[in-house]
Amino acid sequence: MRQVISSSLFTGASFSVNTEHLIDAIKSIPGAIAIYPIYFASGPQYFENYWPIGRKSDNQSDSISAHKLTGVDRVHKELKNFGKGVRIAIIDNGIDYYHPALGGCFGPDCKVAFGYVGDEFSGSHIIPEPDDDPLDNCTHIAGILAANATEIVQTNYSPLEPFIGVAPQATIGAYRIFGCSENGTTTDLITAAIYRAFEDKADIITMSVGSMGSYAERSDAVAVKRVSKAGVYVVCSMGNDGRKGLQTGANPAIAKDAIAVGSVDNSYEAQLYLITPNGEKIFYIPGIAYGGWRSTICSTIVVNDPQATSNDGCSGPSKPVEDAVVLYAVSRADTCNSTVRCNKAAEQGAIGCLLYNIDSIIGSSVIPSGSISLEDGQSIIKIVTENSSAIFTFTNMLEFNPMLTVGAPSPFTSLGLTSDLLFKPQISGIGGYVYSTISSYAAQNQYLTNAYASYSGTSMACPYVAGTLALYLSQIGNPAPETVNKAFNNGTTHRPSISEVLNLFQSNANPVNIYNSTLLASTVQQGAGLVNAFQALTATTIISPSELALNDTTVHIWPEYFQLDPGQSRTVTLKFHASDGANPNFLPIYSGFIDVANDVDEKVVHVPYAGVVGNYSDARILVRNNPQGFITGIVGDDGYYITDGQELNITAAGVFLIILVTAWASRTILVEVVSAENNGLPELDLNHGMLFDPLQRKPLYFVNVPRNGATGFSESYEEYSLYLWSGLVAQVVTIQNDLFLRTTRLAPGRYKLRFSALKNFGDYRNDNDYEVYYTPSFNFFY
Template structure:
């Protein structure tokens, strides 16, 4: 037994998987999709039925069985989802035991009409901070992104403003009294549809969330609440309109379904309710700027979004803002089948503040998520070796001199939140981060940072570093904003999440402006402001699709609409001025070009290819169809336009822990194309086969190659160039380890500070009712299935499961609170019998046991032992 000196405190979560007397122990049923994810809400569940008429009888059975101990939240009698959500609580454990609950639930869930039971997950409100901006015509024009996407041409040349198209938004509410958002709610107003599903005080993370629905989705939280005005900002991007500001589709009609309180999170049962309501009012597009960090497609809200898309309603969802955490960070529900996952591109200009620094003749531009009026202070090095690869990532390397001063550090290696937390702990009053890739001033995303975090350009940062090494440098701030060009304009935002989905579908699908976007804010936050995130890119795409539907008609299928946008998207470099197209895993098909998408008549289907990994022969050859809907014959040359590849790991440095952020390589695939030159007459279609020859990279590195099947037009008057993004993985995903080195291990505490080695005996005293053993796990690769068996050391036989099977678990990151998790074992087992009466936890007899934990590889066969990562604990002696 020894103390662990691992840097994973606080741990990811304590998942109480089977705790005697807890309602989490109740659902030991074959239909229960158990999960040890940290955002699972204790004692809250979603039940899905095979038919709508089962909802009310089941709700009555629940109420009759559990009386006041059950609270039914939502009931769904929809043709797209029939079910209900409920919370089961035990206020008097001595009177009502977990085992009695267990038996009763077994009989309820055994009914044929119950198809699945899910734990409810919390979805965190997007943690974006707005930079408040006064309404100013010159600022609004300088910061408008419409020239990047051709939206300005659609407005001016086509006179298309999206009138008659309904965009349903699921978010935090909207200040519809804002003049740019119509000044009211209901018929005759811009915000015509929607309601408040939760109320101001709702937070799903609370033990008993306060739900106070309202008839309108008004955001009236007030500045003191801490609310960010997220939904109002999103609404303005879609359809805001004033003398100095024009949204993407300024005459579109909006719906808003409020799913967040003023702060906190929402449950995915609320998301399901909002999706169904937005669908029922006839939304042409449903826009969701929210999600979690899981790249799986199996969550109930993700499934509902996919069903809505299959019915013909376009669903646009943010890919996520976890790009700094490496590959495979696109989150659900944007991973759903048939929905559109949206990446963020940087705007052409940013609004920055400036500070004066001792010894510098010109003021230095910086950006920050907070007000720019900071206190005067000295700038000192924020790390003993500023300019390295680990600045302020390790608290032990921060000099004592930062106390009472601003700490200067270089961007990279760890998140801005980590840097800020470490420097604040050392006494710094603020953090100045300079860019690491030649960029200009930028807004560091550091939610809940304890001190201000400012982003400056690389050249300015290096000049400041040279100055502080020579002598004292003081900073003074005036708090005034001014527009400046961005070096990263029209490239993918650094925060934008990186694909693919865990099952190797291309995500994100496409991109839109999301970095440094000016839009409406609630009047209590000053009415106007700047935000950055895929939260902003998603409504921008939704508004663009509204323009498309206005031009083409509402009856276009969602898949066709996405393909059209993908066909004509702008393919961005990874960095302006540097050779190399960015990977489709970052930009999807690229940045939308709305005018071209509307006006062009040549269509490619499908709009994207996944060649999967090199173990998948069935994906190595793909076929696309080019269709000419125009009036002239078109002629194209077809070629392979390779992009940079993503290197997800640095094996020599960190093994199969994902690199944060990603690294690029030039590994490129070759394509065997059946037709290098094609002509397509009006009204005709031609099929083309494309086969991939992956790069000869080391399969152990799992290089994620990519590029674009490029169709170059011989006559731009008849048809513009088109392209199809593709990607694949060298190596077998099934070969990737699930557990990190030195994990799992057994611990006596949920923080994992005490580790029991294989030759240590863990003594478990059953007389101690709170006795527990903790399995500390770190998943460096996601797993679709995690199981744990209890093995009798004497007989070498499995007596049962330590806790229910866990399904569809996300990978861990290096970020604080996301590095590992603790799985609790309470000294009971689930017998191997499949009879319902034997599925409740049974205390193990006195004796010595091992816990055997198995995690299934991605694409693994659950019936094949070789497809699992397996770990066995040392001896656990169970006694009185």
């Protein structure tokens, strides 16, 4: 037994079973209504933009706060609203409640007042060890929500500039679902945390956790739906896999009643810097392995290759670098990484290593390392070319550096739509370059003198939006969740439903542009736009519904413009038409906004929409042609995809590789071995001919399969899925009225593999709704 959940919304338990037990056998358990597989969910994902390692700079920006971008500053100043009385549960990896910006205590009358955690848990452990002392790293999230870092005198807790969170008077709960390793958790534990937070009277739940999406049918997605219907708002990070392309939203953010949040970049980033001989500052991102300079030093810089050819420094410095900092160029054609270059420089006596034309690096583990922009690299080269003895000052000081990408969608933010073409994300928050609290442990572990850091990710944008919901609930008196959807005749305010809240916040969000462009970013990237708390809390106009998922249908709007006077109503016919020239074979997504203007106060509200050009049901799921070489099929013992009639000697090979590559998600995929002559199942008296993976000890039958992604940008969406086959096929047998899975060795013969993937919107019971791919035939023998 893993988890026992007893909630007013759900009663259930999770447990582990042997591979041979089938779902039908589990369904026969008395009282069982539904069964959900347990999935692994990876640890929190965020990007450390810098490692603050020292004193603050003498020159500070006027403000580090994101609140001017979101109207939160006006809610604080004009409405005097700081989220008082609202309870927010954070489901993540624990809070360092000793941090003075977070109240310094845990329990009643503290800022961090409730929660539940387990210490001895990771995705590989069976059962967490519960206790009541929430500690560790979602301290950054808690600071975004509710920090008050304005009057802190302790040296190790003094921020670069005083700041407050979105809802600093809200009460925080910590539900820690990760162990100390933070490598991952499981969906049954996430589910248990959601229901427990609900029973603990949370008003809002924020979850910066999730895993590859596809379909919102997991137990945690069901929990989100039930809790939301019961009046508790669940805000989820959309994910950081935007570079992988469309349909990369995380689960449970893709759940219908979850508020999925994308990320927009902040105004400033706190960065370390070096000083040129003429007094100019150059900001850099420290390497992950060692970090930046831990004290202020003065040094010359050796430019390894002023011509910036490829593989600069891969063989080590080409010039003497002893007691100097070396500068390397980076290009797309390089075949070595920053660690190789910087370590070789350290071996020759270098005291530091800089790489330019790259965002971030791992660097050396023994000397300070950092990355700078192409322009700054060229500036250093010009200085050194004119004077090779020029002295640069490398500091341990920070300064807030204005961001050119302010107000644009963060490049990492995951994209919608869902695999069912539902509208996601709903809205965006500030998630790029967010300065907030971190735990004292994290600060010490990274040689930080102050417990604050600047991180990026939808993990940061999610609590930001949750904080604006807290301001809203506080503004209307925080009606109890149980009043949701109820009408009162005595003037009592009810808790707005999740759809009412979305109507308010989406209608009044601010659409944002693509970076360095006058074009709006797609709604599958930004949702309704960047949250505007003040406009939402003072709104006079709301549109319902506040989002339109157009599916793959054709829609038009009529009339396009009209005037609506007080007391009047008007029916609008919507007929959308995609851009001319859109090729339906590629299933492109189109999107936009419908604007509604109010002539009284000139405020504009809007409705975002998105749809697909082409027949989504005909989308080719199984990849059979790929310039990069990875396709769906079987690899022979020669390391290549098999050709027709190839001999497969399982005794010599041991196992064969089965590769699955999907261009789109599918609810069901199975791999079977069939006769090469008639595509029928082999004559083994089997009712299933599915391949069996001896390593994973399960048949190649998959549900809710996410699509694969392009190479190089993400750990979540791999280029392909790899399985092993040792000649075993799966057989379903009945023993004493129970169904079990038994494996049988395939007889020698001539076969094919059949890959079957359920099409979009398909019925799994209808054979015609499957896309089927047959491999070349092969002669199988032992």
